[in-house]
Amino acid sequence: MRIGLLTGGGDCPGLNAVIRAVVLRGTREWGHEFIGYQDGWKGPLENLTTELDVDRVRGILTEGGTILGSSRTNPEAVDGGIEAVIENVRGAGIDGLVAIGGDDTLGVARVLTDRGLGVIGVPKTIDNDLNATDYTFGFDTAVNIVMDSLDRLRTTGASHHRALVVEVMGRHAGWIALHGGMAGGADLILVPEEKFNLEEVCERVEAAFSAGVAPLIVASEGAMPLEGSEWTAAEGTDAFGHIRLGGIAKWLADQIEEKTGHETRSVVLGHLQRGGTPTAFDRVLATRLGYRAIEAATAGDWGNMTTLRGTSIELAPLADAVDESKIVPLERLREADNGYPG
Numbered sequence: 558m559r560i561g562l563l564t565g566g567g568d569c570p571g572l573n574a575v576i577r578a579v580v581l582r583g584t585r586e587w588g589h590e591f592i593g594y595q596d597g598w599k600g601p602l603e604n605l606t607t608e609l610d611v612d613r614v615r616g617i618l619t620e621g622g623t624i625l626g627s628s629r630t631n632p633e634a635v636d637g638g639i640e641a642v643i644e645n646v647r648g649a650g651i652d653g654l655v656a657i658g659g660d661d662t663l664g665v666a667r668v669l670t671d672r673g674l675g676v677i678g679v680p681k682t683i684d685n686d687l688n689a690t691d692y693t694f695g696f697d698t699a700v701n702i703v704m705d706s707l708d709r710l711r712t713t714g715a716s717h718h719r720a721l722v723v724e725v726m727g728r729h730a731g732w733i734a735l736h737g738g739m740a741g742g743a744d745l746i747l748v749p750e751e752k753f754n755l756e757e758v759c760e761r762v763e764a765a766f767s768a769g770v771a772p773l774i775v776a777s778e779g780a781m782p783l784e785g786s787e788w789t790a791a792e793g794t795d796a797f798g799h800i801r802l803g804g805i806a807k808w809l810a811d812q813i814e815e816k817t818g819h820e821t822r823s824v825v826l827g828h829l830q831r832g833g834t835p836t837a838f839d840r841v842l843a844t845r846l847g848y849r850a851i852e853a854a855t856a857g858d859w860g861n862m863t864t865l866r867g868t869s870i871e872l873a874p875l876a877d878a879v880d881e882s883k884i885v886p887l888e889r890l891r892e893a894d895n896g897y898p899g
Contacts, residue, residue: 565597565662569695570835571843572623578847599630667875670860678862686730689877690864694843707741714771724806727777738775749779
């Protein structure tokens with residue numbers, strides 16, 4: 558078989574591990590030939606290809622990012638885009654695609670599958686908000702980066718008797734904030750799933766200082782106050798219609814300082830959460846998902862994505878991943894709320 562690979566959406570640790578697993582197993586076990594499409598869906602849309610063989614993927618297991626490049630190109634937003642992708646892929650003699658990405662990338666994969674082009678999806682998002690899989694690779698690495706940052710920030714906050722508000726990724730789901738905040742011992746975790754009361758936040762800050770603790774607050778970029786909406790970093794939307802969020806930490810820090818009188822600073826971790834080498838967990842998960850993806854492609858199980866369920870790697874329809882996001886249950890938020898400073 559001749560198979561195309563692409564990585565779409567935001568980069569995250571573990572993408573190269575998936576590419577490596579697909580190519581190594583597909584080549585050595587079944588003799589498949591692979592073509593890499595560059596920069597997400599822009600690759601098959603504009604016929605941007607690169608050589609992809611065993612020599613090319615050696616040594617990339619530990620590398621962050623993606624050797625294929627990525628973008629948020631949406632063929633559905635381009636006049637005749639879906640038709641162009643299908644024509645270009647079939648014209649290259651490719652039997653099917655392995656698309657590695659989040660809900661936007663897999664949403665396009667689903668459309669292509671419905672139009673008769675075979676695609677196997679591999680779920681990728683550091684937000685961990687894709688349905689049908691327990692965890693996505695890249696999430697564990699991002700959580701560890703948040704945890705390490707909180708460990709460092711707590712000591713400087715305590716030294717200067719400051720409150721600190723740390724903004725992490727999480728547009729509509731607060732998994733990174735929840736896990737990173739719990740691992741880093743945050744005094745308060747704010748997520749998109751539940752609007753926060755500013756007065757209650759300030760009360761928690763006051764209580765922490767009264768107990769001799771410099772409070773550490775973790776907020777998802779999509780967290781919202783009861784009287785307000787999402788904070789946007791810039792006007793406009795991306796190719797998939799998403800607004801660009803950012804700024805909640807700065808707003809909240811200013812409000813806390815104004816209302817409590819305690820010096821408060823904000824920190825935005827941003828792209829630090831995406832970069833660098835993947836953790837052992839993400840390397841193993843990404844490799845296993847890649848192995849299962851090429852098995853599915855070989856068997857012609859198009860229209861599915863690989864998933865982690867418990868400790869098993871299984872297949873699920875692409876529709877299960879993209880129809881609805883996986884959000885943080887409120888009972889998980891209650892677990893994270895220790896109710897006292899420190």
